[in-house]
Amino acid sequence: MDETYTNDLLRLKAAFKGISETPILARIIEQAAVSGSVRILDVGTGTGVSIQKVCDCLCKAGITSIVTGIDLFLPPESFRINDARIFFLQGDFNTFTTDETYDVVNATQMLYYFPRLKETLLRMIRLVRPGGILAATVWCSDCILYQVHKTFFISASSGPVLDEAAVQRHFSELQKGGQANIEFFSGPIDLNNFLEDEASIQSFLNIVSRQSGTERCTSATSSAVRLFLLKHAPIGMRKNAIVWLRVDDSSK
Numbered sequence: 001m002d003e004t005y006t007n008d009l010l011r012l013k014a015a016f017k018g019i020s021e022t023p024i025l026a027r028i029i030e031q032a033a034v035s036g037s038v039r040i041l042d043v044g045t046g047t048g049v050s051i052q053k054v055c056d057c058l059c060k061a062g063i064t065s066i067v068t069g070i071d072l073f074l075p076p077e078s079f080r081i082n083d084a085r086i087f088f089l090q091g092d093f094n095t096f097t098t099d100e101t102y103d104v105v106n107a108t109q110m111l112y113y114f115p116r117l118k119e120t121l122l123r124m125i126r127l128v129r130p131g132g133i134l135a136a137t138v139w140c141s142d143c144i145l146y147q148v149h150k151t152f153f154i155s156a157s158s159g160p161v162l163d164e165a166a167v168q169r170h171f172s173e174l175q176k177g178g179q180a181n182i183e184f185f186s187g188p189i190d191l192n193n194f195l196e197d198e199a200s201i202q203s204f205l206n207i208v209s210r211q212s213g214t215e216r217c218t219s220a221t222s223s224a225v226r227l228f229l230l231k232h233a234p235i236g237m238r239k240n241a242i243v244w245l246r247v248d249d250s251s252k
């Protein structure tokens, strides 16, 4: 990921309207607080804005957050938030090592980037203290962003599709018996934002393709996606699921 990715993600988020899923995630995380504070590892933290909003919600509930935010690419200071509650770490989560465990390990909209998801989820769960929480936010299968991703970027050969049901299944397997919890959120997205010109649609596709790197999409793909979005414009629905589980000794 790089600065272009950060800009493109901010542009995508600017099209999200209405309330956000932040309070739902904060309510889940709150359950892992100990004596009024919670230590969070935020995997794929990006600019840090998403987890910062969660910290603000927790603060209103009287809970202090201490966050380690790890990302492959940390955006420059101008984008990264300056918040004493959040310690940023640049690196690949798959090679991240620590002796610490956390009350919560959270991954918001980033599991798609792990080619060996099972292995990565095991790494995540080992970093959660017994009784802590593992949480991930992903698109739902009927989210318009997921629909674009599935229609234009998943080929028959790319293997299982990572929708909310697949993630819940993966999480439930980690738990060995019992089902992982799932909570849903939906909100409008202004599709006109992406239909202005070729640059807008390329910026949209840079995020929605879920491909790492900055390769731009072919003009054939961008025209096809444009038509797809035009059919749904001006408003589409984004739908997210937060899949989460409480970690006990049988989960590791």
Ligand SMILES: C[S@@+](CC[C@H](N)C(=O)[O-])C[C@H]1O[C@@H](n2cnc3c(N)ncnc32)[C@H](O)[C@@H]1O
Pocket: 001, 009, 043, 044, 045, 046, 047, 050, 070, 071, 072, 073, 091, 092, 093, 094, 107, 108, 109, 110, 113, 114
């Ligand atoms: C869609 S963004 C989500 C950012 C943030 N969680 C949010 O909700 O705004 C996905 C993030 O995952 C990061 N990422 C992808 N693969 C990663 C890896 N192996 N280790 C750490 N971060 C990774 C990317 O750099 C990017 O910032």
